[in-house]
Structures are given as structure tokens and as C-alpha cells.
Amino acid sequence: MAEYTESPLRLAVPSKGRLEQQTLDFLAAAGLKVHRPNERQYIASLPAVTGVSIIFQRAGDIPDKVNGGSTDERVLSTTDAHLEHTGQVELGITGYDLVCEQQEAHPKIVVIYPELGFGRCQLVLAVPEGWLDVTSIGDLAEVAVHFKERKGRYLRIATKHANLTKNWLYQQGIIHFSLVKVEGAIEAAPSMGYADIIADVSSSGTTLRENRLKTITGGTIIDSQTCLIGNRTLLRAHPARLEQTRTIIELIEAYLRSKKYVSVTANICGPSPEAIARQLNRDSTFGLHGPTIARVYGSNAADESWYSVTVVITEKSIMPTVDHLRRAGGKDITVLPITYFFESASSTYERLLKALQQDSA
Numbered sequence: 001m002a003e004y005t006e007s008p009l010r011l012a013v014p015s016k017g018r019l020e021q022q023t024l025d026f027l028a029a030a031g032l033k034v035h036r037p038n039e040r041q042y043i044a045s046l047p048a049v050t051g052v053s054i055i056f057q058r059a060g061d062i063p064d065k066v067n068g069g070s071t072d073e074r075v076l077s078t079t080d081a082h083l084e085h086t087g088q089v090e091l092g093i094t095g096y097d098l099v100c101e102q103q104e105a106h107p108k109i110v111v112i113y114p115e116l117g118f119g120r121c122q123l124v125l126a127v128p129e130g131w132l133d134v135t136s137i138g139d140l141a142e143v144a145v146h147f148k149e150r151k152g153r154y155l156r157i158a159t160k161h162a163n164l165t166k167n168w169l170y171q172q173g174i175i176h177f178s179l180v181k182v183e184g185a186i187e188a189a190p191s192m193g194y195a196d197i198i199a200d201v202s203s204s205g206t207t208l209r210e211n212r213l214k215t216i217t218g219g220t221i222i223d224s225q226t227c228l229i230g231n232r233t234l235l236r237a238h239p240a241r242l243e244q245t246r247t248i249i250e251l252i253e254a255y256l257r258s259k260k261y262v263s264v265t266a267n268i269c270g271p272s273p274e275a276i277a278r279q280l281n282r283d284s285t286f287g288l289h290g291p292t293i294a295r296v297y298g299s300n301a302a303d304e305s306w307y308s309v310t311v312v313i314t315e316k317s318i319m320p321t322v323d324h325l326r327r328a329g330g331k332d333i334t335v336l337p338i339t340y341f342f343e344s345a346s347s348t349y350e351r352l353l354k355a356l357q358q359d360s361a
Helices: 017-029 059-067 078-083 096-101 137-151 162-171 186-192 206-210 232-237 239-258 273-279 301-305 315-327 347-360
Strands: 009-014 043-045 052-057 091-095 109-113 121-128 155-159 177-181 197-202 213-224 226-231 261-269 292-295 306-314 331-337
Touching: 009 017, 009 059, 009 239, 017 226, 052 059, 059 091, 059 096, 059 109, 059 226, 091 096, 096 109, 096 162, 096 213, 096 226, 109 232, 109 239, 109 347, 121 137, 121 186, 137 155, 137 213, 155 162, 155 186, 162 177, 162 213, 186 197, 186 206, 197 206, 197 213, 206 213, 226 232, 226 239, 232 239, 232 347, 239 347, 261 315, 273 292, 273 306, 306 315, 315 331
Parallel strands: 009 052, 009 091, 155 177, 155 197
Antiparallel strands: 043 052, 091 226, 109 226, 121 197, 121 213, 261 306, 261 331, 292 306
16 A cells, blocks of 8 residues: 555545536636546546645535544545545535535534535425415415414425525524425425425426426525635644645636636827827726736837737626727727736635634634
């Protein structure tokens, strides 16, 4: 067996289905491409950040792993024997709904980035299509009372999100219900007779409709998407791992911010850079802090009055900006996407540091 070497930092990602591929695609787009030579391996590397290991886990298990892991220490595969899984995972990417569901049991978890922009879904209440008079949460509240007073039992709700569902229903003033724990397909519960309605995650609603279920107005318990979480205790105790975390956060944050902006460049003839800047002084096309203007050096003296003008704008302002540059005499206009958009400092990382400092106070 190869000699065991502890990885400085570990990032747990989903190991199955569409969410796994979406996570890998997202990380690659952010400059954090995962290197996994064999798809059957449960440990991979992150070449962009030295010393970081990627741990593949079920999405539902990731909050537990980040909070502190389990006592079931095992080798994930024979080829990864030198990276024995100790259960300590500093970072994780998983569904926000899963983090919220297990929040009370995971005091060490800090939500670093709540919205990574993919894996969107909603935790919703769904009732049988045959319940024609039940179209809103108010109607459902009446049904719960009816079940209690007329049938002598509680409204049965099948769900894998017991904590979120229970707390949310109490907030709506609904108390006459019981939760049914389900391990398999929740959608079948009403038709099989062991639940009346369900509370489940849905992205398109197709699976609900295929099982003759419908959502109701006001019945959304939580909006969710993938998020980045961390173990506040481990990150605070290891400055080197925290610095690796900063690199990951910075790349993700700059990548997500860049999706709002584009870079527009045009060649404009004018007497001076200052004169061109005054001509372009318009809020929607002036760029974030103003245009960058540089002389274009042509092959003859006549070209010396041409300047290259570049502005960074929001994507929705492309055509107004192009039109304005044209009116200013702009030619050869190009629009390019921006891969990263870094601010002077990472607000996400600063929030994390503040949270860690509060914990140690």
C-alpha cells in the first residue's frame, strides 16, 4: 500500500447524475477543472489549486461530511489507498435545500456562496390532481382541519425534507398534519395510499404531472440551487487551507460576476483621447469607470488620429453602446465575453473571514 499523505484541503462534490456533471462543468468554466483519470475513482485532483483533493459524495451526504464526517473511515478505492477518507472535508458543493434541511444538526457549517447558478429547483407541496377545490395554501389549511374534524386523522405528507416542511407549515398556521418518511420515489405515495400529499423538490414539474400531482399557489417551501459550504472549525484552524479556499472563492466569484458584463471595442477617429472621452460621456455606454482609449498606430501619418476605445458594460446594454459608438464615428466594433471580473477585494471571502472571526470571539 502506498504511504498515506493527508491532503491540505478537500472539496466534496456530488457523485451521481445530472448534478455531478453540472458541478464539474461549472468548476471547469470557473478555471477549476477537475482531473479524474478514472470515473470509478472517488477522489480526484484540482490542478488549478495545488494540494486540493476533490471527493465525490452523494449530494445528500455532503452536508454531513463538511460538518465533520462520520466515524466510518474507509478507503474509497484501491487506487486511492494513499488518500484514505478520514471524514474531514473542509468544503462542499451541494443543494441549498439539503443544507437548510440539516442545519440544526450541522453547527460547524458556514454557507460561503449560497447561489452558484445551477441545479435550480424548488421544494414544493403537491396534491393529487383530483383535488379540484384545492388550489392554494389556504385551501390546504382547510383540508387539514377537515381531515382532523371529519376523518379523525391528520393530513399525511410524504417528504424527505421533514424539518423544512414541518417548520414552514407551522409558519403558515397549519398544525394538523403528520410527516411520512419516504426512502424511494415520493411521487407515488398518494396513489399507493400511504400519504395524502407530498413535499418534494421539483425543477420542471414534469415528474409531478406524470404522477397526476399538481402544485398549489403559495405552496413553495424554499427556492434552492447549488451552494458552496465550508467547515468553519477546520478553516479557522488551518491558515493554509483557508488560503486555498480564498483562491477557489475568488475564481468562482469573479466567474459568476463576469457573466453580467461584456467588453466592447471600437476604432474612433478624433483629435485627442480627451475629446473622444467627452464625446462618449453617456451613462449607458461610458463603461463602469469610463472608456480605455489607446492610440492606433497605422502605416502612415493619416492613421495617427485613430484611437481604440474599450468599455466594459452590462450585457443588456450591447446595442445601445454599439449604436452610440457608431454615432461617434466608431468602426470595426467587437464585443467579447469576459471570463473573470475581479473586484479590488472578494466580498464573499471577506464575509467568510468575518463569520470565522465571530466564531472565535
